[in-house]
Amino acid sequence: xxxxxxxxxxxxxxxxxxxxxxxxxxxxxxxxxxxxxxxxxxxxxxxxxxxxxxxxxxxxxxxxxxxxxxxxxxxxxxxxxxxxxxxxxxxxxx
Amino acid sequence: xxxxxxxxxxxxxxxxxxxxxxxxxxxxxxxxxxxxxxxxxxxxxxxxxxxxxxxxxxxxxxxxxxxxxxxxxxxxxxxxxxxxxxxxxxxxxxxxxxxxxxxxxxxxxxxxxxxxxxxxxxxxxxxxxxxxxxxxxxxxxxxxxxxxxxxxxxxxxxxxxxxxxxxxxxxxxxxxxxxxxxxxxxxxxxxxxxxxxxxxxxxxxxxxxxxxxxxxxxxxxxxxxxx
Numbered sequence: 001x002x003x004x005x006x007x008x009x010x011x012x013x014x015x016x017x018x019x020x021x022x023x024x025x026x027x028x029x030x031x032x033x034x035x036x037x038x039x040x041x042x043x044x045x046x047x048x049x050x051x052x053x054x055x056x057x058x059x060x061x062x063x064x065x066x067x068x069x070x071x072x073x074x075x076x077x078x079x080x081x082x083x084x085x086x087x088x089x090x091x092x093x094x
Numbered sequence: 095x096x097x098x099x100x101x102x103x104x105x106x107x108x109x110x111x112x113x114x115x116x117x118x119x120x121x122x123x124x125x126x127x128x129x130x131x132x133x134x135x136x137x138x139x140x141x142x143x144x145x146x147x148x149x150x151x152x153x154x155x156x157x158x159x160x161x162x163x164x165x166x167x168x169x170x171x172x173x174x175x176x177x178x179x180x181x182x183x184x185x186x187x188x189x190x191x192x193x194x195x196x197x198x199x200x201x202x203x204x205x206x207x208x209x210x211x212x213x214x215x216x217x218x219x220x221x222x223x224x225x226x227x228x229x230x231x232x233x234x235x236x237x238x239x240x241x242x243x244x245x246x247x248x249x250x251x252x253x254x255x256x257x258x259x260x261x262x263x264x265x266x267x268x269x270x271x272x273x274x275x276x277x278x279x280x281x282x283x284x285x286x287x288x289x290x291x292x293x294x295x296x297x298x299x300x301x302x303x304x305x306x307x308x309x310x311x312x313x314x315x316x317x318x319x320x321x
Contacts, residue, residue: 014147021146039108040143046110065104065136066097072139 024074032067166318179303186296189288
């Protein structure tokens with residue numbers, strides 16, 4: 001029976017990705033990091049995040065958008081280190 | 095591209111836009127490739143974040159009410175029960191002390207022949223006095239023996255010996271009686287200033303109050319946990 005788990009290469013790639021993401025997350029301001037972790041990593045709804053953080057819904061939307069933008073810019077600096085499948089394509093200037 | 099566009103794209107990605115705003119943005123996306131590129135970047139970034147493995151926290155970070163220091167609310171009558179229990183316990187302790195000290199205080203007070211502290215001292219002095227009194231009385235009896243006429247010496251001597259014995263015994267008994275009365279008085283326990291019935295009542299009140307307090311706390315805690 002084949003092992004359903006990751007191969008060593010895949011495991012190494014996943015570890016590098018995790019390292020890069022963790023680095024970029026740690027460099028976000030706290031309010032942005034909180035919203036990104038709750039919405040994108042833990043999968044919480046906008047309203048749930050708004051209640052948890054005690055901030056209006058509009059502020060949550062704004063913070064999430066700006067956090068994603070900053071993460072995108074940070075991850076582009078890792079593009080050479082990231083595996084090909086994970087590299088972000090050069091988008092337009094945002 | 096401004097911040098407002100980025101917010102719109104991010105909200106559009108999560109399906110958080112109103113239908114009218116969604117339609118307007120989709121119209122713009124169909125005609126603006128740069129806008130589509132930014133949307134793709136945001137989508138990729140969100141995808142990478144969702145691929146992060148969930149790490150288990152080293153410990154449970156949630157706080158329990160106990161850790162916060164919050165106690166379950168107690169009934170309004172609880173302070174009254176606490177006061178009554180404390181008062182009953184204090185009074186009970188006080189009565190025990192009073193009943194314990196009362197005999198000692200009574201034995202130390204040398205008042206009006208109560209036979210208190212002096213009694214033990216009297217007894218040893220009385221004891222030698224008893225045989226002395228018997229001894230002094232016995233010689234006093236002898237002249238009466240001598241005064242009895244001779245022919246009847248033997249018989250009267252027995253009689254007088256008997257008479258001797260009985261008066262001496264009587265006097266010994268009489269001499270013993272006051273000493274015995276005093277000894278009896280000394281041995282009789284001093285009445286407790288606080289009757290034991292009152293002590294029992296105070297003990298029952300203290301125990302019942304303590305039990306009621308414990309029950310109230312347990313019921314309040316179980317109600318708190320159920321919430």
